[in-house]
Amino acid sequence: MRLPILALALCGTALPALAQEVNVYTTRQPFLIEPVMEAFTAETGITVNLAHIDKGLVERLKSEGDRSPADLVMTVDIANLQQIVDADVLQPVDNETLKSAVPEALRSPDDLWFALTSxxxxxxxxxxxxxxxxxxxxxxxxxxxxxxxxxxxxxxxxxxxxxxxxxxxxxxxxxxxxxxxxxxxxxxxxxxxxxxxxxxxxxxxxxxxxxxxxxxxxxxxxxxxxxxxxxxxxxxxxxxxxxxxxINVSGVAMTKSAPNKDDAVKLMEFLVSPAAQAIYAEVNHEYPVLEGADLSELVASWGEINADxxxxxxxxxxxxxxxxxxxxxxxxx
Structure with missing residues (x-):
């Protein structure tokens, strides 16, 4: 017998809480990403599940279609980002936090991907x-x-x-x-x-x-x-x-399927925060895209970059x- 909506609302506290998680498909080695993901989990309590996909990322997303568990994809090089765009497996993220943090030249004009490091x-x-x-x-x-x-x-x-x-x-x-x-x-x-x-x-x-x-x-x-x-x-x-x-970039994008969209947006916002930018860029020996974010001591020693x-x-x-x-x-x- 189906419970009335009111009864469901009243007994809601007895139901287990939905797990908060974000599933990420990435071509980057996990050790390059784990430090910043651990910082995100520590701050928000949201678990990040990383799936390292060295080859065939686009083919996997296309074959999984709407059933894909992936919320976000993270990869390097504009050629790879554009290949994912062309596969029509992404959805735009119209988010002011991301747009204010990532320079216009380093993000998709239709909000399909955002650079994280350069x-x-x-x-x-x-x-x-x-x-x-x-x-x-x-x-x-x-x-x-x-x-x-x-x-x-x-x-x-x-x-x-x-x-x-x-x-x-x-x-x-x-x-x-x-x-x-x-x-x-x-x-x-x-x-x-x-x-x-x-x-x-x-x-x-x-x-x-x-x-x-x-x-x-x-x-x-x-x-x-x-x-x-x-x-x-x-x-x-x-x-x-x-x-x-x-310059070229590493970037992040949201899949069309994104079963955990709200938490995925939170992760995207975190990835362009000053703390996360410093962590991610230092581990990868790359440059943050957020203006004013700290460079690692080693990267700073190479000198200033006047980016095209x-x-x-x-x-x-x-x-x-x-x-x-x-x-x-x-x-x-």
């Missing part, structure tokens, strides 16, 4: 073979003075495609193609390996500079074997001739053109 694609330069002031602009990396002195990972990797997309945004496709060809002509070896491998090559004397993300410096300094590689170089922040230093203000969504749209250019110049051949 990283810069910069030059790692040999302390022994590269003079102070020798590295200037991204455009200059295609000049003859760098002939045989540059190492990079493959050009079709997302990090380098995002940088080339930024070149297109500033200079146009024809100039970007000339730049990619010039960069290729200056390579000391065939593009191979990851970002750390490029720094190792500098340490080994194979090249003098590399294109590498900032946070790898922190990761290498914490590794017994790689510490020597890191100590052989310094970070230099090139800029575009008409802009700033190219091209909206990352625009860069995502230019990614196909960047890929075509890399293939046309045969960058990885």
């Amino acid at each position: 990283r810069a694609r910069v030059v790692y330069a040999s302390k022994e073979r590269v003079a102070d002031g020798e590295v200037t602009t991204y455009e200059d990396l295609a000049s003859d003075k760098w002939k045989g002195r540059i190492c990079t990972r493959p050009g079709v990797h997302d990090y380098n495609l995002a940088l080339l997309a930024a070149v297109i945004a500033h200079q146009g496709e024809e100039a970007a193609k000339e730049w990619a060809a010039g960069l290729k002509a200056n390579l000391a070896r065939k593009p191979e390996g990851n970002d750390r491998a490029q720094v190792k090559a500098i340490w080994a004397g194979e090249c003098d500079i590399s294109l590498t993300n900032t946070y790898y410096m922190g990761a290498m300094l914490a590794d017994d074997e790689q510490k020597a590689w890191a100590e052989s170089v310094r970070i230099v922040f090139p800029t575009f001739e008409d802009g700033g230093t190219h 203000d091209v909206n990352l969504t625009e860069l995502a749209k230019l990614r196909p053109a960047a890929l075509r250019i890399m293939e046309e110049v045969g960058y990885d051949n």
Whole structure:
């Protein structure tokens, strides 16, 4: 027999309380996220369940559809964020706390994702073979003075495609193609390996500079074997001739299914708070997106960054053109 609504209300205190939790799908290693999630739980009492999904995140969300237990997704790089947007598995979050904390260039114009931290694609330069002031602009990396002195990972990797997309945004496709060809002509070896491998090559004397993300410096300094590689170089922040230093982001978005939407919004708001920004950025050796949030001592030691203000969504749209250019110049051949 069904109880009347009034009876249900009166006996409500005898029913178990609904669990407060947020389910997060993430491509980031759990140890990079757990400290800030533990701080959120300590402050709110809301449990965060992390599911690390290294590959196939979009496919999983699409296959689960409305049944997905995921409330939020956290990933890195604008290419991955845009792929999730294109899969139509997200819902917008129109939230003033998020909008006031995250600069406009670092969030989706339709409120589908918000950056949490940023990283810069910069030059790692040999302390022994590269003079102070020798590295200037991204455009200059295609000049003859760098002939045989540059190492990079493959050009079709997302990090380098995002940088080339930024070149297109500033200079146009024809100039970007000339730049990619010039960069290729200056390579000391065939593009191979990851970002750390490029720094190792500098340490080994194979090249003098590399294109590498900032946070790898922190990761290498914490590794017994790689510490020597890191100590052989310094970070230099090139800029575009008409802009700033190219950056990319880690970000968060809410799924369409979001069974715990209210608590998920609370977590999103917490992630852009000053305390959370400091924790998350320090663990990852990245830059907070919240203006005025504390930098880690190590990240601050690298110097100030004048971030480029091209909206990352625009860069995502230019990614196909960047890929075509890399293939046309045969960058990885």
